[in-house]
Amino acid sequence: MAAQFTRKEVEARNQRDNAAIIIDNVVYDVTPFFDDHPGGVEVLLDNAGKDASQCFHDVGHSEIALEWRQQFVAGEVVPEEHWPVRSRDQQAQQAAEPLTLATLISVWGPPLVLAALAALFYMYLFP
Ligand code: HEM
Structure with a gap:
């Protein structure tokens, strides 16, 4: 089992x-x-001894950084002192709008209507 530390430690x-x-x-x-x-x-050094989750994520560290940090894992915070984690997946989910029919229509509707009108106009001009 991984070593456990209190936040005070x-x-x-x-x-x-x-x-x-x-x-x-x-x-x-x-x-x-x-x-x-x-x-x-x-x-x-500024963050030594502290919880730097916010800062670390705000920087937008790359995949390389995420892999690199594995080398320095010493253990984990004792479960009763865990703070909620905002995972990348959660962030992505919040950012991504669900793909509904309404979204599709609002994105594709106007250009399709314009294209149909242009086609009708063309057929009217050159019967
Ligand atoms: C073990 C932990 C960490 C690792 C392995 C790591 C790794 C890296 C790497 C590889 C970069 C280069 C850019 C990138 O590839 O994302 C970087 C940049 C940076 N990191 Fe970290 N980092 C760690 C912790 C932190 C923490 C705790 C902070 C701040 C609280 C921090 C602040 C920054 C800043 C400000 C940059 C410069 C970003 C820029 O120039 O745009 N890093 N870090």
């Missing part, structure tokens, strides 16, 4: 030589990562 790990960060209830030991982070040392 993580809070104590806020130094350059011992830094942990929480992203989506997973604890990352970013101590060896400072010099390699493309976003710089400062932002990691």
Whole structure:
């Protein structure tokens, strides 16, 4: 089973030589990562010991970043201190409108009506 940490334990790990960060209830030991982070040392140090989920997602980190962070997993936050996670899927679902007949008509309706009118006009002009 993965190691578990309380948020208080993580809070104590806020130094350059011992830094942990929480992203989506997973604890990352970013101590060896400072010099390699493309976003710089400062932002990691500012967030050391804290929950950086919001910041991490706001940056819009790439798939590469998501894969890379796996290397630094130290464990997870104890279940009773979990915060709700906004997964990528949830975000995508919120962004994507469901494809209904009404959406189809509102998108395709006007150009189709215009095309039909143009065709009728053409047939009227050149019978
Ligand atoms: C283990 C955790 C992390 C990994 C593996 C990681 C990885 C990366 C990578 C690969 C990039 C280059 C751009 C991209 O590919 O997305 C990047 C950029 C960046 N990261 Fe991180 N990052 C981590 C944590 C964080 C955290 C916690 C923050 C802020 C709270 C942060 C802030 C930034 C910023 C500001 C940039 C620069 C974005 C830009 O120049 O447009 N990163 N990070």
